[in-house]
Amino acid sequence: MKHTRIAALAAVGVAATLSLTACGNGDSGTDSSAKSAGSGASSSSSSSSKGGAQAESGPGSGDAQAGDGTSGSGQDTKAQTVNGATKTGAKVTFCRTKDLAIDAVNAAPDETSGRINITMVNRGSTTCSATGFAGVDIKDADNTSSPIARGHAQPRVTTLKPGDAAVFDLAYTIDGSGDSLTSPTKIVVTPPNETHSVTLDWPEAAGAIKGAYTDVEVYPTHTTK
Template sequence: MKYTRIAALAAIGVAASLSLTACGGNDSGKDSSSKRSSSSSSSSSSSSEDGSKAESGSDSDSSKSKAGGAKSGSGQDTKAGAGAANGATETGGKVTFCKTQDLAIDARDAATDEASGRIDITMINRGSTTCSATGFAGVDIKDTDNTSNPIERGNAQPRITTLKPGDAAVFNLAYDIDNTGDSLTHPTDILVTPPNETHTVSLKWPAGAGEIKGAYTDVQVYPTHTTK
């Protein structure tokens, strides 16, 4: 009987030991599983953040690209608008300068006394549209020796000179008259280039106009104005 009790107690001890070992193994498994789960979760979170950052960077680059494209387009539109504003057609209230081919031009003696010479040069708009003759015409006087002498501008400010079809503008040449008969100038023609034009017309020096005192550098041309 004594042997039986000892054996039973020994069996109980073995069973208890096995029970404790089993419990310890379960806890270890739980900890390991928990750690793996936490690591997986951390890895997933990090991957998600990296993906989010990458996506955010992509959006930012895309936004910058769009902004750059808009800026470039805006510049092109501005240039196109500037090109249209500077067009040579009648746009937005602006008119082109009168073309030489559309102007009937003549010259006449307009001196009011024997001391001050004046020649009026009239330009009539024979075109079909309104044009501008504002400014100074280019003027050269041709002499009998076939030289052409440019005439200097007088001290005067140009006035707005807009010509409707049929309207006239006039500008003047002014000089002192030489009554001695010893003038060194012998003008034959007046070469006129309307304001902002490149085509020139040749007009005869008006018959009866007084001789020029001094040199051609003493003659002055004044800006255009309307006759109304």
């Protein structure tokens, strides 16, 4: 009987040990799964974070840089007009002659520096670009016409909203001798990037041109604001 009780107690002890071992393995499995899941989430989060950083540094983030170009005519400006587009991306077409009110006035600052200011007002219903050099010919009293050369100046971006004005000028030296070889009567103006012209009267108050028409220069447009 004594041996039987000892054997029974031993059997109970073995069973208890096996039961504790099984419980321990179950806990271990749970911890392992949790750690594995946590590791997976961490890896996924890290991957997403890297992907986001790449997206920010990729081509899609270069919008600010894309505006660093210059316009076809205005080489001294940045982020203003690129291939006819404003920095906001809106397309702007060149001003049409038919939409411009154009006139010429004498604007000589003194008795030796001749200057004719030619103003172009946007009478159209949309914003347009008058950037660049206008084409200018001066007609003489003898019915000859002379093209005017460009002055040494960089064009400035000149965007006109309806009602806005752009100005460019003709510059020359005034002949005070009374023996000028020119007798200008008309100015033929072709706005920048246009083919249609308008003919204006030479301002009566303008001083005589010293030399020839080749000594007159036309300068690029700019806004009056």
